[in-house]
Amino acid sequence: MSTSPPPLPLYRHAVVDRYFLEHRAKVLDLAAFLDRVDRAKPDAADSNRDFRLDSLRGAIALLLDGEPERAKRVLDLMSDPSTEPIAAAPMKGATGAWDGFKPASARDGETG
Amino acid sequence: MYIDPHVHMVSRTTDDYQRMALAGCVAITEPAFWAGYDRSSPQGFHDYFSVLTDTEPKRAAQYGIAHHTWLCINPKEAEDPVFAREVLEIIPEFLKCESVLGIGEIGLNKNSRNELEILEAHLQLAADHDQMVLVHTPHLEDKRKGTRLIMDAIKNHGVLDPNRVLIDHVEEHTVRDVLDRGYWAGMTLYPDTKCTPQRAADIFEMHGTDRLWINSAGDWGPSDPLAVPKCRDEMRRRGHLEATIRKVSFDNPLEFLSQTGRFRIDVQPTR
Numbered sequence A: 001m002s003t004s005p006p007p008l009p010l011y012r013h014a015v016v017d018r019y020f021l022e023h024r025a026k027v028l029d030l031a032a033f034l035d036r037v038d039r040a041k042p043d044a045a046d047s048n049r050d051f052r053l054d055s056l057r058g059a060i061a062l063l064l065d066g067e068p069e070r071a072k073r074v075l076d077l078m079s080d081p082s083t084e085p086i087a088a089a090p091m092k093g094a095t096g097a098w099d100g101f102k103p104a105s106a107r108d109g110e111t112g
Numbered sequence B: 001m002y003i004d005p006h007v008h009m010v011s012r013t014t015d016d017y018q019r020m021a022l023a024g025c026v027a028i029t030e031p032a033f034w035a036g037y038d039r040s041s042p043q044g045f046h047d048y049f050s051v052l053t054d055t056e057p058k059r060a061a062q063y064g065i066a067h068h069t070w071l072c073i074n075p076k077e078a079e080d081p082v083f084a085r086e087v088l089e090i091i092p093e094f095l096k097c098e099s100v101l102g103i104g105e106i107g108l109n110k111n112s113r114n115e116l117e118i119l120e121a122h123l124q125l126a127a128d129h130d131q132m133v134l135v136h137t138p139h140l141e142d143k144r145k146g147t148r149l150i151m152d153a154i155k156n157h158g159v160l161d162p163n164r165v166l167i168d169h170v171e172e173h174t175v176r177d178v179l180d181r182g183y184w185a186g187m188t189l190y191p192d193t194k195c196t197p198q199r200a201a202d203i204f205e206m207h208g209t210d211r212l213w214i215n216s217a218g219d220w221g222p223s224d225p226l227a228v229p230k231c232r233d234e235m236r237r238r239g240h241l242e243a244t245i246r247k248v249s250f251d252n253p254l255e256f257l258s259q260t261g262r263f264r265i266d267v268q269p270t271r
């Protein structure tokens, strides 16, 4: 027997009251992190074009598009979109973002 | 009272057993996993399986926690298929142990061909011995692709009933697909890399509480063996019914795991 999801029992103002300060702090962490990246000594490669940072910027833009399922779409944005197994595992760990991600501005410049 | 259906106690102290018991934990299941280093021989796995089937149940029983386990060679050590098959050969002798619930946590890590080959070998082992299966899905950017490859592999294998398979570490982008294909799903509560208690509560509100559970996957990395009671607390603070909270942290694991015929929650403290 399948049951329907238990709806969130809180009113909207209660959700904001309860979680606002915690998420205000997370936005500040994010802002300070991006500032820290800018202030850090530049690498030989342009580290501002790191695929992880590009993904993060893409995710931040997505938060403001007014569409639902933001968490799912952030995870989708950071996922490897390929479908076939790879030849061999290059390492055990994961970076947290797909290394082929290109920001919208770079994609706009593509011709093929 | 709650069940933590995925926690790696070999990496935790006895104090953690005590704290879990005090928080209401009555039973756990511990899947075989990568212990943070590669084992150099099948004998190393033999020793590990002995710890999982003998040492840990005794340690847990001190605090009245029923300990169960799942056996396999995890995907992080499956990149050498010859070695992995040698480990697979020693698993059947341990399947006789009363506290072994099945094969797990098997799956993929980097979604490689060798990992997939050894996943398929484990599925065959489970089918040959009529075992249930606990599946590990890859981390971070590899999760969505790996979850799909794993479900396709199980479907193509064709023998295992999805109702006897739990796909673990689901998040917002994989949970719907897993449930829609008839599997059970687990949410792992990690501080950074998987679900937080808040997001797990959100997922229950969006996708329902059927065939879905929560676990701490406490291990040697950043993790919290009390994550399940913390998620219960989050749901309680939001005003969810006690019956709902009990369903996701006790009734659901009990229902899935009872299919093994070996799952118990009635251990008296031995200390």
Ligand SMILES: [Zn+2]
Pocket: B006, B008, B031, B033, B105, B136, B217
């Ligand atoms: Zn695990």
